[in-house]
Structure formats: structure tokens, C-alpha cells
Amino acid sequence: MIRFLLKGILRDRSRSLLPIIVVSLGVMITVFLQAYMDGVLGDSIEWTAQFTTGHVKVMTRAYQENMSQTPNDYALTDVDILQPQLEKDYPGLSWAPRIQFGGLLDVPDENGLTRAQGNVKGMGLELLNSSEEIERMHLNDYLSSGDFPKQAGEVLLSRELFNQMGLTLGDEVTLISSGMWGDMAMYNFKVCGTLQFGINSLDRGFMIADIEDLRLALNMENSASEILGFLKEGYYINKEAQNLSGSFNQKQTKTQDKFSLLMLPLSDMNGMQFFVAYAQQMQYLIVLVFVMAMSLVLWNAGLLGGLRRYGEFGLRLAIGENKHELYRSLMGEAVMIGLLGSIIGVAFGLLFSWLMQKYGLDIGDMLKDSTIMMPTVMRARITSTTYYIGFLPGILSTLIGAMLSGIGIYKRQTASLFKELEN
Incomplete structure (x- = not known):
């Protein structure tokens, strides 16, 4: 079944090319933005750590x-x-x-x-x-x-x-x-x-x-x-720093003594708690935005594809293919298109992220009169998350788009299928 669907996708480019391009572009942007935000926000946190707070x-x-x-x-x-x-x-x-x-x-x-x-x-x-x-x-x-x-x-x-x-x-x-x-x-x-x-x-x-x-x-x-x-x-790894501070402070017995020792993580100093939480949640926000945006685009692409394949679906239903089976085959196609587009998008996203990580973007002239401590060269940072985060919007968006556009299959009346085919 998988091999059959894959052959159909590769041979009929008109039904797979646009979705794959859309998914690839969306995934590429998602991967790059995740690495870019992780790098820029992470570097800002590191600067604060290096100059004032430590981890x-x-x-x-x-x-x-x-x-x-x-x-x-x-x-x-x-x-x-x-x-x-x-x-x-x-x-x-x-x-x-x-x-x-x-x-x-x-x-x-x-x-x-x-x-x-x-x-x-x-x-x-x-x-x-x-x-x-x-x-x-x-x-x-x-x-x-x-x-x-x-x-x-x-x-x-x-x-x-x-x-x-x-x-x-x-x-x-x-x-x-x-x-x-x-x-x-x-x-x-x-x-x-x-x-x-x-x-x-x-x-x-x-x-x-x-x-x-x-x-x-x-x-x-x-x-x-x-x-x-x-x-x-x-x-900086917030969870690890929080655990280290907690274990250290538990060992301190003279908590009422003003000279007793205290360990604080970076997130509990200089109002950094919001910034650290913002940096951690930003990647999930990026994924959510692109899942929604790409789902809408692919839903429209699916509706257009459904109109073009109206006769094909009618013929498959007329010769006895179950509506559920037809709907599942559409879902299978969507997953494959999402997977192919995600692989292409992740590859290009990693390439651009690596270039941004190695060479960076110098914004020193823009920060001449700044009162905020932040790096003058903005760099991306490739982490383990960068390798898989693009697959989430890539596969989910194609699946959601296909699910929405494929609902029309269940509205087809079997009794009128042959009359439609005759016309």
C-alpha cells in the first residue's frame, strides 16, 4: 500500500509538487527560526551570565x-x-x-x-x-x-x-x-x-x-x-541550574544567619525569569504558528486537488472502494508528502542555520547607543531540537489539511456516481 501511494505521488507531480514545496518552505523557515531564536536569546542569556550572574x-x-x-x-x-x-x-x-x-x-x-x-x-x-x-x-x-x-x-x-x-x-x-x-x-x-x-x-x-x-x-x-x-x-540549562541550587540550599542549616550561604540560578536574578521562560517557549510558539498557517494553505491546496480529482474519487467509489479506505489513502498520501517535504525543509533549514551559526550577523553599528547588554554578532545555534522540530509542522499541517479537504468524500452519493461519470 505504501509503495503504491509513493509511486502515485512521484508519478503525478501535479498533486504533490505544490504541497511538497509549501511544506519544504514552511519547515525550512521553522528550523531556521528555531535555531536563530535559540542562538540569539541564548547568547543574550549567556552575556548576562558572563558579566553579572553566572549560571x-x-x-x-x-x-x-x-x-x-x-x-x-x-x-x-x-x-x-x-x-x-x-x-x-x-x-x-x-x-x-x-x-x-x-x-x-x-x-x-x-x-x-x-x-x-x-x-x-x-x-x-x-x-x-x-x-x-x-x-x-x-x-x-x-x-x-x-x-x-x-x-x-x-x-x-x-x-x-x-x-x-x-x-x-x-x-x-x-x-x-x-x-x-x-x-x-x-x-x-x-x-x-x-x-x-x-x-x-x-x-x-x-x-x-x-x-x-x-x-x-x-x-x-x-x-x-x-x-x-x-x-x-x-x-545555560534552567532545569539543571534550578536543581543544583535547590540541592545546595537544602544543605544549608543556618538559614536565619545573614552570613549563611545561598545559591541562586540565573533565572532568579536580575528579573531574568520571564526572559528565560520566553526563550524556552518561543520554539513551541514558532511550531504552532507554522502548523496553523501551513494547514490553511494545504487545506486550500487539498480542496483544489479534490476538484481536480473529483472524477477519480467518483470512479474509485463507483467500483466499490469504501469511503473510509479512500479517506485513509488520502491521509497516507498526506503523511508521505509531509515526510518528503519535511526532509527537504530540514536539510535546507540546517544548512542556513549552520551558515548563520558559523558567520553570524554583525549588528554592532545598530547597538552603539544601546543600554542593553547583548552580543554584537547574532548567531544561530543548532541543538538536538533543531533536527526534529521541523517534522512537527511538516507532517501535522499536511495531515490536518488533508483531513479537512477530504471530508467532501463522505458527501458523495453512491447512487448518483455512474450518472456523474456518464456526464
Whole structure:
């Protein structure tokens, strides 16, 4: 039966060509959009993770309550013990201690008096002992001049702040901030390079230094504001992050202690819950839209095909073929057409998705004045879902279209079939 239907589809192109083209185009667009949305939304989530939240974040409960203020008086202590313990308990994550801070940056003149001042916000990363953080945050892409810190006491400044203060590479600047114990902290740095992110909120006043320098500057010996965890798969998986956070928090017994540890997943920080849910549900919305749109098109195509094959159906019914059998054969044809169209559409969709994944689309010029942190190169991302998601609208739409258009078979009156054939 299947072989018979397949021969009919291949030999009579007039009844299969248009549906296959429609299905192929719809499936190709579905596959490409799924990979594109997964890539663009996923990259935006990853940027937030790399710069601020991590996939999960470990901090004290008091720090979490005032996280927007970066209260380092509630920072993590004994990091040299805590970080190895996290690496042992959760080997599926890569852990990175960071110090978040804000303060005033002072530029002295040749007499040691203030020449320029500006507000600054920044972070301390492991820069001298490892390049992992530089690679994770893609800082090489934003290095505008100079180089990364090679020795203690060197700092990177945002390009706009650097220019506003009239600095040159090698100049000394003084960070004035609040220490971990509530005291005033002052520390001298030498500017070794500048960064240009293309994002106003960062370019106006941002600095990055090695975490050990900031521990000295802010009296935070063996401490960190937070420890970020990154899944080794390379991208955020909400369910896994939620499970890790839940298991970690269950082990914490002193929940009333403001210095007790707390782990949060990315989706529970910075209002990211809606964005993560939106990214997860978008692919299903794409499938639903294309199933409905393609079903309508194929329904109309089926009605036109039914008119063209009116005599064929009448003859098959007249010689004794059951209406149910005829209807089932139409469904079989629809499934085969849907399968053929889906295979073609998935192949082309994967091709275009791969090209978008490899080369991307540079939108850097469009984001010059943006206040949103997102990648300047938009890329697709091919996942396991990309390989099968196109078959859902491809087969379902042809089946639904054939079911709707084939209802007319049951309205044919057997008694008048021979009279119709005579005419």
C-alpha cells in the first residue's frame, strides 16, 4: 500500500509538487527560526551570565538581599576553602570568584593634587593567574588599546572614562571606595589598557582589575563578593541550574544567619525569569504558528486537488472502494508528502542555520547607543531540537489539511456516481 501511494505521488507531480514545496518552505523557515531564536536569546542569556550572574551564583543571604548595592561588608570569606569545596561537590561547573565594587576614581597631577575625578563601577577577576575569565567574557573583543594586566597593580578602564579624564597609558589613578569592614579604602593603580563595550552603562565608567589587587585595595583578604558557577556544557540549562541550587540550599542549616550561604540560578536574578521562560517557549510558539498557517494553505491546496480529482474519487467509489479506505489513502498520501517535504525543509533549514551559526550577523553599528547588554554578532545555534522540530509542522499541517479537504468524500452519493461519470 505504501509503495503504491509513493509511486502515485512521484508519478503525478501535479498533486504533490505544490504541497511538497509549501511544506519544504514552511519547515525550512521553522528550523531556521528555531535555531536563530535559540542562538540569539541564548547568547543574550549567556552575556548576562558572563558579566553579572553566572549560571548559578553563591553568596551570603545578606548580600543577596541588597545585591544591587554590592554590599561587600556581607562578602564571602574563606574563599580558599569554599571554592575547592564547590569544585569537589559540583564538578559539572566551573567556579569563578569575583569582587563587585563601586567608588570614585581620582587622577592626580604632577603635584599630587586632584586633576580629574569620576564615578566608577567595576569588578575584580582572575586575570594574572589564568586567562579563563578573559576568554569567558570575550574581553579580547573589547580591548581598545594597551594590553591586559601583566603584573600586580595594573587596571583596565572603559575608553570613554579614559578619554574624559585625559589619561594616557601608564598613568596612575587612585581608587577611593569602601572597604569590607566599612572603612575608607584608597589604592593606586596603573592604567595598562582600555575597553570599549559599545554599551553606555559600561563605557561611561567601568574598570576591571585582578581580584588579588582588589582584595588588597578593599581589605578583602581571602574574600569575594560572590562566586559564579558556569555549566561546563557552555550554555545555560534552567532545569539543571534550578536543581543544583535547590540541592545546595537544602544543605544549608543556618538559614536565619545573614552570613549563611545561598545559591541562586540565573533565572532568579536580575528579573531574568520571564526572559528565560520566553526563550524556552518561543520554539513551541514558532511550531504552532507554522502548523496553523501551513494547514490553511494545504487545506486550500487539498480542496483544489479534490476538484481536480473529483472524477477519480467518483470512479474509485463507483467500483466499490469504501469511503473510509479512500479517506485513509488520502491521509497516507498526506503523511508521505509531509515526510518528503519535511526532509527537504530540514536539510535546507540546517544548512542556513549552520551558515548563520558559523558567520553570524554583525549588528554592532545598530547597538552603539544601546543600554542593553547583548552580543554584537547574532548567531544561530543548532541543538538536538533543531533536527526534529521541523517534522512537527511538516507532517501535522499536511495531515490536518488533508483531513479537512477530504471530508467532501463522505458527501458523495453512491447512487448518483455512474450518472456523474456518464456526464
